[in-house]
Amino acid sequence: MRVQLIGLGSIGKNLLKLINQKGTDIRKEIGEKIEVVSVSDTTGTVITDGLPLTRIIQAKEGGGLRTLESFEKIDAMKAISDLESDVVVEITQSTKDGNPGIKHIMRAFETEKNVVTANKSVLVSSLDLFGESKEMKRSLRYEATVCGGLPVFNLMDYCMKTAKIDSVEGIFNATSTFVISEMEAGKSQPSARSEAIRMGIAEKNQRDDLAGIDSARKGTILHRRIYGSTMSLKEADISAKESEIAVGLRQITEVTSKGVRVEYRKVAGNGIYSNAVGPAMVIRFNTDILDHLTLSTDHDGPLESAATVLNDILLSRSEKAT
Numbered sequence: 234m235r236v237q238l239i240g241l242g243s244i245g246k247n248l249l250k251l252i253n254q255k256g257t258d259i260r261k262e263i264g265e266k267i268e269v270v271s272v273s274d275t276t277g278t279v280i281t282d283g284l285p286l287t288r289i290i291q292a293k294e295g296g297g298l299r300t301l302e303s304f305e306k307i308d309a310m311k312a313i314s315d316l317e318s319d320v321v322v323e324i325t326q327s328t329k330d331g332n333p334g335i336k337h338i339m340r341a342f343e344t345e346k347n348v349v350t351a352n353k354s355v356l357v358s359s360l361d362l363f364g365e366s367k368e369m370k371r372s373l374r375y376e377a378t379v380c381g382g383l384p385v386f387n388l389m390d391y392c393m394k395t396a397k398i399d400s401v402e403g404i405f406n407a408t409s410t411f412v413i414s415e416m417e418a419g420k421s422q423p424s425a426r427s428e429a430i431r432m433g434i435a436e437k438n439q440r441d442d443l444a445g446i447d448s449a450r451k452g453t454i455l456h457r458r459i460y461g462s463t464m465s466l467k468e469a470d471i472s473a474k475e476s477e478i479a480v481g482l483r484q485i486t487e488v489t490s491k492g493v494r495v496e497y498r499k500v501a502g503n504g505i506y507s508n509a510v511g512p513a514m515v516i517r518f519n520t521d522i523l524d525h526l527t528l529s530t531d532h533d534g535p536l537e538s539a540a541t542v543l544n545d546i547l548l549s550r551s552e553k554a555t
Contacts, residue, residue, distance in 0.1 A: 247539035331358035372552035382537030408442035445473030445495035452493035
């Protein structure tokens with residue numbers, strides 16, 4: 234299976250590491266290997282042509298992809314158009330309008346390639362990518378967009394077919410949980426923020442995480458998926474403020490048919506939210522059949538998201554449309 238990778242941040246590098254480490258297991262699982270044919274970032278594209286994936290990671294962490302002999306100064310759009318592949322993995326950073334991620338995904342559909350993404354912003358844009366994928370008869374998998382390593386959409390797709398989802402709530406952002414729980418352990422907020430960056434669970438600019446924007450994106454994706462809505466990120470009620478961060482609070486997101494709300498909330502001493510410490514996340518489904526069905530993880534970060542992306546790649550192998 235031939236894969237093109239667009240975006241080589243923390244998730245992308247971890248994905249390459251996993252493909253390299255799990256090669257034997259993958260071949261046993263699907264009967265063939267995953268061949269990464271190209272890797273693109275904002276500087277250009279490396280056409281791998283048998284180049285060890287470890288070399289690509291080393292180059293990215295060193296002088297950049299341009300230090301590799303097979304580097305070409307072509308952007309991701311041209312790479313998607315010109316190179317043969319089965320799956321395009323789009324994991325560039327979220328942006329206000331969803332681009333260039335949306336353009337990458339649409340070009341992949343146009344060239345009859347399936348897509349796996351961890352880019353949240355492409356799924357909350359004005360363009361209905363769910364509908365586009367169906368119309369163009371291509372697979373779009375996006376498990377890693379909501380709560381990283383937790384199997385949110387696989388649970389919905391395969392284990393909740395007869396259940397009507399009334400609401401969803403939880404801690405959707407690991408960075409905010411980590412910062413607050415570090416403060417509860419006696420560390421200063423600046424120290425906690427710096428440690429989150431060092432661990433790779435947060436960007437240098439943490440406003441998206443701590444001001445609830447990241448959680449609102451995830452909530453909006455869920456709202457669109459569960460209720461078939463066209464809700465935009467602007468319509469989400471983002472009441473979380475960085476200035477409110479304090480011990481004893483957790484950033485809670487609620488998704489109902491009426492909309493999405495994100496706020497910092499005082500949590501009970503023995504509740505599931507207060508027990509979330511470190512880079513933890515929790516998501517709870519309330520349905521007409523299954524009450525308080527809860528998924529949680531003690532650690533969510535780039536490695537866990539990369540593992541979810543890899544799982545989506547394997548699942549997309551036999552799919553033609555969502």
